[in-house]
Amino acid sequence: MSTFDPPTDLLPRRTADGSFTLHSAQLDVFYHSVNGAVHESTHVFIKAGLEKPGKEHIDVLEVGLGTGLNLLLTWVRCLEGKLTVNYTALEPHPLSAAQLEELAHCDDLSWPGLHEPFMERMTSASEEPHPAIGGLTFRKLPTRVHDFAADAAFDVIYFDAFGPNTQPDMWTVDVFRRMHTALRAGGALVTYCAKGEVRRTMEAVGFLVERLDGPPGKREMLRATRNLSH
Template sequence: MSDQDEVEHVVSKDGSSTLYVPHLNEHYHSTNGAVQESMHVFINSALNKFEGEQVSVLEFGFGTGLNAFLTLINAKADVHYHSMEKYPLNTDKIALLNYGQIEEGRHQVHFNNLHQANWGEEAEIKEGFHLYKQQCDFKTVLLEQKYNLIYFDAFAPDVQPILWTKDIFKKAYEALLPGGILTTYCAKGVVRRTMQEVGFSVERLPGPPGKREMLRATK
């Protein structure tokens, strides 16, 4: 999604921002509640299930930075966060987002730092939270590290089916440590079966507001 001129700001039902891409007819986050969706799918269903003093997270789709931001706020362990994005948002679009107002704005500086961090360089956003943003294509990127958690937050399969293939999920599976977890908002049967084909154990979970189900896959 290289042309951002027409990307529109939308306030979701929980008061938090999302962005709408007209030519894809797709939102970055749920209009039923952007923060609620991210908390449910990635924080409560993945991050909060991890027990340990240090957690490594791989994210497919940095987007608005919401998942990284909520991880920073909620993590009880030291975090090494690696996020991949082919088309980073420009500063005009980032300025529309209201996530920094969470918890009465106490973390606004951290939200700003997430976006101001250089691509291709690891940055310490705050003590115990290290971010590495990588501008790349999911299809061709080489993943040399291993992770405890994967947040799979690409645009929906109907919009960008090439990002939900067996090759992509095989790459994700191989990037996880044994016992590692991948979560996604998507619960389509074809996605679940593709995950199972590459070796994941997959469970359906209740979805966030507006979605009946989501998926959690374990290696």
């Protein structure tokens, strides 16, 4: 059973590319890289994850919706007409509307008309899928990843948990086995984390793991693919 207590002292911080993230002094943790929140999310989750399969439709699972930055960057790709996405996000500790407004992610990405549907989806208590807008259908679940079960339902998993030093129970055999089962054959989990121990845990549940170049400030990241044969 997880003993994780969400931080109660979150404050916005500007990162090196001008976009904002959240910082907790209690946990000594940032929600994104201080070297650039948008740069990191684009590099790790969009380029190495969403855009890798080259498919017209992608089912995405995000572990740790947080500020919704990965959702927004995915949505913009859909609005640009690049693909359509069914997006399922897990977030047991959702942020408040006031915290989200302070970050102004929508201002940064400046896509007209996105702010209202974004805020509506991020703050909704409904677990039902919201109607598709701009090629993206969104569903938010309050489920902990430890309790989430799906079978061959996703093409890509954005694994955006707090790091293993902050929340070690997110990086276990049990969690990665769930993630492996949730992916379709050939589907992949991407994460900013490149720790050797994490890579070995992924391999232990059957993933084929690649070490890719990391975003600014990080040497490497990981992409873990479910084998085509099982």
